[in-house]
Amino acid sequence: MVLPSTNPTKSYWIEAAESPLRDFRSTVDLPNETDVVIVGSGYTGATTAYWLHKFTKHNDSQPRMLMLEARDICGGATGRNGGQLRPHAYSRYPKWSSLFGPDGALELIKYEMAHLPAFQELLTHEGIADEACLKFGDTFDAAMSEKAWARLKDAYTSMQRDHGEDGDVIRECRLIEDPKAAEDFTQMKSCIGAVVHPAGQVWPYKFVHGLLRIVSQKGNLNLQAKTPVVEVSDRDANGWITVKTPRGDVRTKAVMHATNRWASHLLPDFSNLIFGSRGSLASIKAPKGFFKHTGAQHWDAIVNNYHLQLPPPYNTVILGGGKSLLVHDPRSYILNDSEDKQFDGLPEFYQSWPASDVAQWPEEGPAELAKVLDKGGIWTGVMSSSIDEFPFVGAVPNHKGHFLAAGFSGHGMPRILLSTAHVVPLILTSLGIESTPPALVAPYPALPKPFHITTDRIEKLQKINAKAKYEADMKENFESAKEEFCNDDRSRPRVV
Template identity: 30%
Template sequence: MDKRASVPVTLPKNNPTIAYWQDPPDEIADLRSTPQLPKTADLVIIGSGITGASIAYNVLSRAPNTKVVMLEARQACSGATGRNGGHTKAASYTTFPINVESVGLEDAIKIAKLEYNTIKQIHAFAREHSIPCDNRELETVDIVYDQAIWDESVRAIELMKKTMPGDPASRYTLWSSTDAEEKFLCPGAVGAITYEAGSLSAYKFVVGLLKLCLSKGLNLQTNTPMTRFSRHGKDYWALETERGTVYAHKIVLATNGYTAAICPELQEVIVPLRGQVTAHRPGTNMPKAGLNRSYSFIYGKGFEYMIPRPPGSKYEGDIVIGGGLAIAKEDGLYQYGTVDDTTTDPDILEYLTATTQRYFGKNWGQDHPAGRIRKHWSGIMGFTADGHPLVGEIPGEPGLYISAAFQGHGTF
């Protein structure tokens, strides 16, 4: 891992794989709010994913006269946000005991509540602002195949119920092996766990959010990678691009796995990891109305995550499933340190292609006449050694802020 973490991080690459959600790209994909790059700004946000868009929206809502410029290296929402599996899912029980140990019970409870409330608020925001993003609150199920993991999960859920009595963030239901097969269509599991979650197209959600920001005065500059930034006098930062330099009072790095490319001090601190996702046409034995819940499949070394496309959506009934890292060579170690989302790994693709039939067994049936895989793509996430994100003003650098390294969790 030390060797992989030391691989120099570069800016996003041109011609990435086209994610299921980004086909076709939205009308603002290549938008430049002004033909020329603004010379000055109160705030420059680097990155147009859910983090950058959310920050822009909140700043412009609270301080409408703020001059906000957003720089995006490629198309709008072309990074991890627009490339994920479509889950809004916390699975807080999987990290709660670890968080209790590392940050204490009080903060572990705060984290679990934050995760739950974020899910609820995202769906509420999409409804309130009529963002067309296949917004769907639904139950999710974790299908567990490993007895040790099942035992750990039960203990974690018991701990959450004991320390967070009655809180919706601690509301989990345990199901038997028979239930997993008969109710959730997955034979061979130790058991299943259900709880509140949801799904949406994060790409459409963030594009909708960016449009709200544009209506509030955001200046969006796509296809404008920032190559370097430095202090300019006491009160300004100079942000250099191929199209010119912007001088800003404040900067927010919303660059996740790419952060070290423009902030070399964070090389080996935020390590990129390439993830992979596939979209499957449903088998002939799958429910004709589509699955009514999202899934995760959890086994000894790793997991896969899956959402069904809802009725009325494009390609309704499709199953979007990602993961496969643990089965790759060296347990997926070689996927760390790369920012190359222009390609996919053939071994992981082969594995993900087989997952739906493997997990659903006889309930899958025959493949669709057009083939099982409709589309496959990759995306770049950001990870830290301690498993926590970096959020806030960077110590010793007044006016320089960061919100990055979400361990694959902050991009749904």
């Protein structure tokens, strides 16, 4: 049995939000039974609860929901991520088109892009857009080496070639080929070119807590923090599933597994399919409105940094990546879920980034963190890593009443909202509960085929040698570690 750390590093998103739902329990004791248990209280769990509420809004009664969270509410990956609502508008096109053809690749891209208007519509409708610091604009991929520029430009031109300059999505992207213009736009020193496309940003923790507050008040949700699920049964002859926790057992008709990296803890069928990897972020003080856009720097296919700036009154820069340092010891993050520890050397790297990498940054020397280092200044978190790089969304084969949305591989923000909207009708159908799709979901695309959970997909992926795959990933990291851009004074490992 594997559960998340009980003492993770402190995230800026969580500490600065000061939410009353942080360790909330709706009732002193767990109910004896419920209609749906949702395991996990992050983005996936919260949107599942929201859609269950919205799909049954016009019913005489709504399903009883019990949300069980091992730690604080939204204390996992969603409360620790980069906050970027940033679709793969073009960058994965070559790989996806090689797997699924030009139309299949475009289907995946359009699904991610649809999350931009979906977020805007949902948060505006619920009145939480300002609370969650929702913002839209351009984002960029800044090429910091010729190798990176060739890769980014090839992805853009491949998509343009297949779909035309006025094709869906690609017409919303653009190249900046002049180095000076690229540096001016991105604000990244020594940028040699960039690709620009639409994106958004959000305070993920506040978004989730806003949704849970709404569903708790208007729906039928019982929220329980610090209640880890240690075992779930299959349905018995009477249709009941038993969910075991240290605080007692609960009977339910359906279980939604919203546990991402931890899915195989309760669903062993996914033990060779979903793994953990560790990332880190920093919160840095910055002048109001200093950064014009969200963005990412790229040196090769592995080494990157990415950032956004929150609107006033916060003005905080959220910075992640640090791969030029981490590639020297890939085991520190690949197949690693030690989110109770900081990465060696990464705090110093992050604090050096503004003066080193940002054009016209107003100060020299280490940047000031927005909070004390171990109080939300710098933190770590665990992402999932899917063996085929696509999430698993839908009903779990051979386990009636069990549903899953997990394995988002560090890219859940532009995927999860509409994925859970796909799962919820399946849950309600399994319960024999009528549902009416809310107007919000009507115009958006169906779940992409590569996301679907099928017996064939599980069996096929179980045959992959996961150990060999991740050893190959580590080897690629070591190759990157030999590059000049990974051997400056900030990135070289310190010899003790």
